[in-house]
Amino acid sequence: MFVRSIPWAAQARRSRAIHSTAHAQRVLRVLGLESSADDACAAVVTSNRKILSSVVCKQHDINRQYGGIHPIAAHEAHLRDMPRAISQALSEANVRVDDLDAIAYTRGPGMFGCLTVCTTSARALAASSGKPLVGVHHMQAHALTALLTEEKAPGFPFFTLLVSGGHTQLVLAESMSKYRIVMTTVDNAVGDAFDKVARLLCLPPSSTSGLGPVLEEYAARPPLPPYDDAPLRLPLPLEGRNKDTLAFSFSGLLSATERLAKKEAGVEMSEAVQRAVARAFQTAAVTHLADKVRLAIDTLGFPVKGLVVSGGVGSNKYLREQMKAMCDGIPSGPIPAYYPPIALCTDNAAMIAWTAILRLQDGLVGEPFDLPIRKKWSLEDLYDDVPASCYRS
Numbered sequence: 001m002f003v004r005s006i007p008w009a010a011q012a013r014r015s016r017a018i019h020s021t022a023h024a025q026r027v028l029r030v031l032g033l034e035s036s037a038d039d040a041c042a043a044v045v046t047s048n049r050k051i052l053s054s055v056v057c058k059q060h061d062i063n064r065q066y067g068g069i070h071p072i073a074a075h076e077a078h079l080r081d082m083p084r085a086i087s088q089a090l091s092e093a094n095v096r097v098d099d100l101d102a103i104a105y106t107r108g109p110g111m112f113g114c115l116t117v118c119t120t121s122a123r124a125l126a127a128s129s130g131k132p133l134v135g136v137h138h139m140q141a142h143a144l145t146a147l148l149t150e151e152k153a154p155g156f157p158f159f160t161l162l163v164s165g166g167h168t169q170l171v172l173a174e175s176m177s178k179y180r181i182v183m184t185t186v187d188n189a190v191g192d193a194f195d196k197v198a199r200l201l202c203l204p205p206s207s208t209s210g211l212g213p214v215l216e217e218y219a220a221r222p223p224l225p226p227y228d229d230a231p232l233r234l235p236l237p238l239e240g241r242n243k244d245t246l247a248f249s250f251s252g253l254l255s256a257t258e259r260l261a262k263k264e265a266g267v268e269m270s271e272a273v274q275r276a277v278a279r280a281f282q283t284a285a286v287t288h289l290a291d292k293v294r295l296a297i298d299t300l301g302f303p304v305k306g307l308v309v310s311g312g313v314g315s316n317k318y319l320r321e322q323m324k325a326m327c328d329g330i331p332s333g334p335i336p337a338y339y340p341p342i343a344l345c346t347d348n349a350a351m352i353a354w355t356a357i358l359r360l361q362d363g364l365v366g367e368p369f370d371l372p373i374r375k376k377w378s379l380e381d382l383y384d385d386v387p388a389s390c391y392r393s
């Protein structure tokens, strides 16, 4: 018989009196699972901001064969890697499932097949152990990573620039659970643009990282002749009459980069062209991001306490420097820029466990096993399908 289970709703009501402040006082230990794209990740994190373990199984070799993330191949790899990631995360943290306070997983957004792996793994663990289950929004987790990693965490409200393979958004984090999307890309995500340009330039794939870091590395190499005296330049997206548009765009820059690379390379791509075009593209993409964030800060006038840069592209050193320079140069007074460490900027499960901890401390008791996976999920619709009975009143 199929039992529609909302395990934590009834328990929440029963134990409200006993546990009303328990999560706020006790150190919580949560296992997080993440598999929304091409990394199978498991981590154990505590509410006093200790990452006891963080395991990330990457799929660079598979992505290289398919020229990007292949949904079925990525799903299969997650099915292979997730059990190993979980067992390693538990053993490195030196905990058993019984010692945990909750099991957390990415419920969206992401690739549906990939999301099913962390979802069913977490639900099976929660069902067999009787532990609370928490489904986390992947982009909220990127946004809240700075609260885990920063000694002096940014206060709300803060801006968060989420730059990954699937997203390019400037988001106003008004509180832990309330977000407003201020700007988004009208076409490609910036990470996708980095990956496409790296492929266009035939940059050598790395077995330890994706293509974005390879492009960054080429852009940082000193230019070779004839480009040492005359660097290449690319036009900034959404300039001219679109200068005041509050949006990001990368498709025009991608086409311009392709034209430039073809013109410079002629019949054969050389390292001189690879370095020069990589640098021109990175400069234009990052300048565009910094200019548009500055436009939002100047025109919208939100009293933000900081800018948190997160998502895979947030590990780019040039982007970090340019964002810091932009934040330092704001005439009404500098705002601090925050960058999670690189391993926590790219996809990881520590951020999923951490976000679950914040939600538990904020009154969540646990979620049903039958909430839908949300492959598309706006940060503005956060947890709108979680029944009120899942929260302590």
Ligand code: KG4
Binding pocket: 037, 163, 164, 165, 166, 167, 190, 191, 192, 194, 195, 210, 211, 212, 213, 216, 311, 312, 313, 314, 315, 316, 317, 345, 346, 347
């Ligand atoms: O957040 P993330 O790990 O996964 C997604 O949710 O998409 O971001 C992955 C994206 C990829 O497009 C990757 O090439 C890009 O972030 N990326 C970078 C760098 N590191 C990762 N792009 C530019 N520079 C980097 N250092």
Ligand code: ZN
Binding pocket: 138, 142, 164, 311, 312, 346, 347
């Ligand atoms: Zn991500």
